[in-house]
Amino acid sequence: MEKLTSNSIVWTAGENSGDYLASRVLPSLSEAFPQMTMEGIGGERMVADGLQSWYSASELSVRGYLEVVRHLPRILKIRHDVIRRTLENRPAAYIGVDAPDFNLAIEEKVRSTGIPVVHMVAPAVWAWRPQRIHQIKRAVDHLLLVFPFEEKIFREAGISCTYIGHPLADLIPIEPDTLGAREKIGLKTVGPVIAILPGSRKDEIKWCAPEFFGAADLVLKSEPTSRFVIPAADAKRKEEILKVLDQFPAVKEASLILDGQSHTAMEASDAILVASGTATLEAALYKKPLVIGYKMPALSAMLILSKGQTKWIGLPNILAQKSLVPECVQMFCSPEILSSHLLHALEPKRQEALKAIFTDIHHSLLRPTAQLTTEAIEKVLKR
Template sequence: MEKLPAPNIIWSAGENSGDFLASEVLPSVMQEFPEIEMDGIGGDRMIQSGLTPWFHAKDLSVRGYIEVIKHLPRILKIRSQMLKRVSKMPPNAFIGVDAPDFNLAIEERAKSKGVPVIHMVAPAVWAWRPNRIHQIKRAVDHLLLIFPFEKEIFDKADIPSTYIGHPLARLIPLEPKTEEARRELGLPVQGPVVAVLPGSRKDEIKWCGPQFFGACDVILKSDPSVKFIVPAADEARKAEISKILDTFPKVKEATVLTLGNSHKAMESSDAILVASGTATLEAALYKKPLVVGYAMPALSAMLILSKGQTKWISLPNILAQKTLVPECVQMFCNPDILASHILHALEPSRAEMLRDVFTEMHHSLLRDTPKLASEAIANVLHKS
């Protein structure tokens, strides 16, 4: 007799941020369903938390239309294999984490097979592609929301959802320990420190890196005492960043380039220069003045910006629904403009003004995310 496959829940998480979010929830789900295997797509954190990986999350980590085209054959092959697995051996549940362009088609197939579908991190229909809400309704049984304002949007669309808070709000302390972080990273306790985060992807570093480090060069001309801390996501990104730094010798001399430690780097700083993405929220949760810069190929930018539904690209501004921090995109992401904003961010009055706002934001995102998420997932499975 053919052996039946073990019961399983399939997870599908792309990007570093999705891997982190899912890794915070995965242990609670495993505790709730100890007899069910956890399989699918995830990164190092999910694997360490108990996921059996079919593919690694980094295989889906691509941003921008033109960049996706270059990697499309690989991505489509992975999605095809996921669709086959869902069809031939339907799991007990399918949990997609972010990555809606990849996950929603698989979720539609899974739901059509009677598989309960949960999606963590709602597609940002409030920011762009609002019509996608119809596909979400077809594909998903329950949404796990990480921003409080999203509940009303999906309630109006009659899509079941639970606000679970943002896991980063639990991970990042309400009161940053700046001096302690500096000592750990080998930075001087006194004097201005700027954390520079040009992105975790190769294309981001290629496009943002020269502009960011060019800005550091301008800053040093204004204040030679400034030090820079630059966390690299992995060895490959570290090598790419180091190569760019070679073209800015004075900046390289004033820079500590570290592997990982992005949170410590932010905590150690007086101001942060950061590419758009989850890192903008991390910077705000560390109560630091930040400047957002982003550059990409012109065609990608034109296509993305043309579909935008909000005037902001950074999470602190979107959550506040006003311009709290500067956003320098495309032609405005240049050394002189970035440097001007960072020098302003280093003024003590700027930090003081933002601290209370960011503290209030932190409290609004602070929930027992693993408990709320695992309870919502359990409720969906028990109803099926």
């Protein structure tokens, strides 16, 4: 096998969540290996932490079978280029962050040439496509896990792994400062505050936002003093959100649109309406009652749901192994159903009950993530 270089580590993080998770550990790794150049695919946070970007993480932000097919030529071109650059540069390690559909094929190819591979955020084989565990075993030298129950699954499969805790648990305070968050964004209100997060992708806003804002419109009819806080992932998403809001003038009038600041929006809220994904965990860590909604093209949904291995799609429910919060998917993601659940979420007894459970979940996810990640990667490099 060819000799590895000692002056670079390649990262590939897909989507906003991957960019965020990687940014929590990249500085620690840079400090441990000051001679290393960090390069690859990442978002704004990773670039701010010193990543030399080949492509933006947003290039990989595609969900659903039909949507992937539409973007497949572009994604395959990026994948081919990442493999080419990695094999030419012979880095000290390749670190894939989440995005298993993109990363695993690259990791398998890269590892076969002798380049050490670490993967952060294990593919959810416990939720769907359990056969993928065989590809993981071929593709990675070490797996970094963000949920405690995953250790048993992967160790029994003979995959080297470390539970590093979830970076979000370290970032988000155990006790949220709701009033402080409202002051930070200049939100003054006498009624309930609901954070609405319809997703960070174009397709999510197209499919989820009309249902979410329709629900907000119905909530206003029951609670006229309600205010809504809506974080937009970037300028493009903000434009798309505002276009949908134009169909709901009463909601638009009662809404505060934020540039980013999704965590502040959640912390400022009394309840959260959120698209399925990492944001469901963030909502729980902020100890807020949440309602999960998701809608996508029917064929994509049918194919994805048919491969499901768990009763739930929301991380709070999966971690608790019970239905803590409502999940409204496809035909159930309607304004009428969502608004009914939101009004229930605003009830004080509901808020207190969930706060206690979410606090226990928070403590279970707290670990010195950056330190554990750096130590695990150091061991792989020394091997």
